[in-house]
Amino acid sequence: MSTDNPKIIYTLTDEAPLLATHSLLPIVKTFTAAADIDVETSDISVAARILGEFPDFLTDEQKVPDNLAELGRLTQFPDTNIIKLPNISASVNQLINTIKELQEKGYAIPDYPEDPQSDEEKAIAARYSKISGSAVNPVLREGNSDRRAPPAVKRYAQKNPHSMAKWSPASRTHVGHMKHGDFYSSEKCMTMDKACSVKMDLVTESGKTIVLKEKTDLLEGEIIDSMFMSAKALRDFFEDEMNDAKETGVMLSLHVKATMMKVSHPIVFGHAVTVFYKDLFEKYGDLFKKLGVNPNNGISSVYEKIKELPASFREEIERDIHACYAERPELAMVDSAKGISNLHAPNDVIVDASMPAMIRNGGQMWGPDGKTKDTKALMPESTYARIYQEMINFCKTNGAFDPTTMGTVPNVGLMAQKAEEYGSHDKTFEIPEKGVARIVAEDGTVLIEQNVEEGDIWRMCQTKDAPIRDWVKLAVSRAKQTGVPTIFWLDEYRPHDYELIKKVNVYLKDHDLEGCDIQIMSPLRSMRFSLERIIRGKDTISVTGNILRDYLTDLFPIMELGTSAKMLSIVPLMAGGGLFETGAGGSAPKHVQQLVEENHLRWDSLGEFLAIAVSLEDVGIKTGSERAKILATTLDDATGKLLDNNKSPSRRTGELDNRGSHFYLAMYWAQALAAQTDDAELAAKFAPLAKTLTDNEEKIVEELNAVQGQAVDIGGYFQLDSEKTTAVMCPSATFNAALEAARA
Ligand SMILES: NC(=O)C1=CN([C@@H]2O[C@H](COP(=O)(O)OP(=O)(O)OC[C@H]3O[C@@H](n4cnc5c(N)ncnc54)[C@H](OP(=O)(O)O)[C@@H]3O)[C@@H](O)[C@H]2O)C=CC1
Numbered sequence: 001m002s003t004d005n006p007k008i009i010y011t012l013t014d015e016a017p018l019l020a021t022h023s024l025l026p027i028v029k030t031f032t033a034a035a036d037i038d039v040e041t042s043d044i045s046v047a048a049r050i051l052g053e054f055p056d057f058l059t060d061e062q063k064v065p066d067n068l069a070e071l072g073r074l075t076q077f078p079d080t081n082i083i084k085l086p087n088i089s090a091s092v093n094q095l096i097n098t099i100k101e102l103q104e105k106g107y108a109i110p111d112y113p114e115d116p117q118s119d120e121e122k123a124i125a126a127r128y129s130k131i132s133g134s135a136v137n138p139v140l141r142e143g144n145s146d147r148r149a150p151p152a153v154k155r156y157a158q159k160n161p162h163s164m165a166k167w168s169p170a171s172r173t174h175v176g177h178m179k180h181g182d183f184y185s186s187e188k189c190m191t192m193d194k195a196c197s198v199k200m201d202l203v204t205e206s207g208k209t210i211v212l213k214e215k216t217d218l219l220e221g222e223i224i225d226s227m228f229m230s231a232k233a234l235r236d237f238f239e240d241e242m243n244d245a246k247e248t249g250v251m252l253s254l255h256v257k258a259t260m261m262k263v264s265h266p267i268v269f270g271h272a273v274t275v276f277y278k279d280l281f282e283k284y285g286d287l288f289k290k291l292g293v294n295p296n297n298g299i300s301s302v303y304e305k306i307k308e309l310p311a312s313f314r315e316e317i318e319r320d321i322h323a324c325y326a327e328r329p330e331l332a333m334v335d336s337a338k339g340i341s342n343l344h345a346p347n348d349v350i351v352d353a354s355m356p357a358m359i360r361n362g363g364q365m366w367g368p369d370g371k372t373k374d375t376k377a378l379m380p381e382s383t384y385a386r387i388y389q390e391m392i393n394f395c396k397t398n399g400a401f402d403p404t405t406m407g408t409v410p411n412v413g414l415m416a417q418k419a420e421e422y423g424s425h426d427k428t429f430e431i432p433e434k435g436v437a438r439i440v441a442e443d444g445t446v447l448i449e450q451n452v453e454e455g456d457i458w459r460m461c462q463t464k465d466a467p468i469r470d471w472v473k474l475a476v477s478r479a480k481q482t483g484v485p486t487i488f489w490l491d492e493y494r495p496h497d498y499e500l501i502k503k504v505n506v507y508l509k510d511h512d513l514e515g516c517d518i519q520i521m522s523p524l525r526s527m528r529f530s531l532e533r534i535i536r537g538k539d540t541i542s543v544t545g546n547i548l549r550d551y552l553t554d555l556f557p558i559m560e561l562g563t564s565a566k567m568l569s570i571v572p573l574m575a576g577g578g579l580f581e582t583g584a585g586g587s588a589p590k591h592v593q594q595l596v597e598e599n600h601l602r603w604d605s606l607g608e609f610l611a612i613a614v615s616l617e618d619v620g621i622k623t624g625s626e627r628a629k630i631l632a633t634t635l636d637d638a639t640g641k642l643l644d645n646n647k648s649p650s651r652r653t654g655e656l657d658n659r660g661s662h663f664y665l666a667m668y669w670a671q672a673l674a675a676q677t678d679d680a681e682l683a684a685k686f687a688p689l690a691k692t693l694t695d696n697e698e699k700i701v702e703e704l705n706a707v708q709g710q711a712v713d714i715g716g717y718f719q720l721d722s723e724k725t726t727a728v729m730c731p732s733a734t735f736n737a738a739l740e741a742a743r744a
Pocket residue numbers: 085086087088089090137259347348349350353354563564565583584585586587588589590591602603604605607
């Protein structure tokens with residue numbers, strides 16, 4: 001059904017946010033209906049994206065539309081309003097598990113070809129690669145990023161500080177990064193003086209020319225980068241760092257973003273695995289190849305593939321795995337109780353969340369014995385790793401941050417039109433043989449070339465001019481609105497940043513900068529500057545490229561607020577629409593586990609509350625709907641009250657959880673609407689709901705909490721049974737009836 005009503009598209013995603021949606025959406029729809037706003041859903045879960053990609057394998061009843069493509073199309077229209085929840089950026093392991101679940105449910109989709117040989121297998125692998133990794137965000141993020149802690153949230157954190165472990169000046173924790181042979185060392189860059197198309201090829205030492213990417217169209221003013229990571233330098237780095245950790249007795253951890261950097265980082269992860277377990281891979285190299293072990297998927301791939309061997313042989317290999325631990329340093333664990341280490345699977349430790357969690361924890365991670373310890377945090381690429389070392393140094397000198405007094409560091413991030421690393425996935429290659437990697441223009445001119453060796457990871461990134469202009473504009477507007485010093489984190493010694501700096505200096509002149517304090521500093525100086533201010537309670541806006549956007553919008557919120565889930569995360573689309581993201585974190589797989597085992601969901605939907613409010617405000621501004629504006633302000637009031645009254649979810653089973661916090665939001669929202677005087681009809685409409693919820697508060701909370709403690713069935717992991725999940729997520733008959741009555 002389509003109406004002329006303003007429309008908000010609410011995405012259905014994965015894991016904890018999808019569970020929370022089953023409870024929150026009926027509430028939201030009850031309220032938006034009063035302002036004649038349609039809230040439509042769009043399923044972009046990893047399962048739905050797989051089904052959308054393979055209609056030719058499905059029955060007519062099973063077919064689903066390609067929702068992501070449709071949303072991508074809609075980002076180009078000014079009246080588009082999308083609320084985007086975090087979704088799984090699937091590693092190969094996650095993709096395979098999703099496929100398996102769907103096949104078991106009767107969808108005849110093809111197996112994932114782990115080692116595609118035939119043309120048919122290669123075609124299927126290419127179709128699956130569209131779904132793997134960070135496949136959603138780059139499509140929807142047709143605008144730059146504005147992430148910040150709203151004042152009410154910041155005040156709440158200052159009054160109710162989360163725990164912060166102590167930092168000792170004697171902490172041995174440090175970052176290990178490459179000093180040569182990484183992307184930083186090899187980066188070359190140029191700005192296009194006219195539009196053209198380029199080819200990426202490799203001229204091998206043996207005289208062949210291998211075309212790696214036939215055609216990439218470039219616009220005038222676009223910045224392109226070429227860079228490679230030397231496989232040899234990377235392996236030497238891992239070997240040296242592992243030996244150092246062993247000799248000095250410090251625990252080892254690896255921090256990559258194999259989901260978002262979906263081509264390069266799984267390879268980096270794979271090298272870490274084969275270097276750490278080098279005796280194992282030397283001994284069983286041929287067998288592992290035959291079995292299809294892929295170290296890029298972690299040591300879990302070995303365990304998975306040896307399952308098919310006779311028990312005695314399998315046990316021998318398992319003994320050899322264990323023998324490696326005697327030679328190597330202790331490994332940081334993801335789940336020490338289950339013996340799952342940092343090298344188990346690449347999606348288990350994701351740098352943007354894992355480094356802040358470690359820093360918040362006094363620089364410590366969990367060891368195999370379940371105790372927390374200092375760690376050597378390996379993050380091979382030095383481009384961005386050094387900012388973490390700067391923060392670690394700061395904590396060693398100044399102690400842990402104090403959430404009650406610290407300032408805030410919001411972020412304005414460049415990411416539109418697949419800026420920087422976002423656009424590199426189809427331009428990243430593992431070099432098949434030694435030669436010269438080249439970016440060549442149509443007329444045959446070689447624009448950039450570099451000498452590479454077999455196994456090196458070579459990539460090209462693109463950053464278009466219009467997004468850069470838009471990013472500078474967004475930074476200036478935040479600087480003006482806040483009066484806060486605004487720092488561009490750009491490294492003039494890095495070729496890419498050098499080109500960006502030239503543009504930033506030009507585009508800043510398009511704006512009236514009266515009263516603004518805007519500076520450009522290297523990422524290290526920017527970090528230091530922001531930290532010196534933050535401990536004095538002062539705020540500093542960070543304006544960064546795409547990767548630092550990702551890193552900083554978990555790093556600072558986790559120190560300031562305890563989690564990045566509480567961030568306001570707006571993407572003003574360049575075509576005029578709005579993409580309202582919820583929080584800055586991910587889909588919290590551990591929360592699903594707790595729900596399934598104990599029927600308690602500790603997911604905090606604060607990010608959703610904030611996003612819905614700005615989405616409604618946007619509808620109000622764009623359509624002139626006063627009711628939408630009232631819904632937005634009353635929702636913000638309700639959110640503030642929820643925080644003040646401590647009605648956020650508890651981590652502990654038996655206490656108020658996600659569902660209970662949604663009840664309180666509904667009650668406070670209805671009360672605020674009933675109390676407002678701008679629209680008497682709206683007030684009258686919500687008065688009965690406000691009364692019913694207020695009168696039945698105790699009963700509803702009791703109904704919501706009583707169900708906890710037992711295992712529940714939601715009918716799947718990647719594809720939920722909607723009915724079963726709704727039953728689990730909406731267990732209060734009294735609350736359900738009240739909402740239904742309000743909708744009638
Ligand atoms: N925007 C997006 O679409 C993003 C998607 N992802 C995807 O999310 C998945 C998991 O990523 P991961 O790196 O583990 O990061 P997550 O942010 O999902 O998890 C890290 C931890 O942060 C805490 N957390 C995150 N969100 C909330 C919330 N709303 N309420 C309460 N606590 C929260 C949880 O801590 P605790 O366990 O202590 O409660 C959680 O375990 C991956 O598949 C990744 O690809 C990741 C980042 C962004």
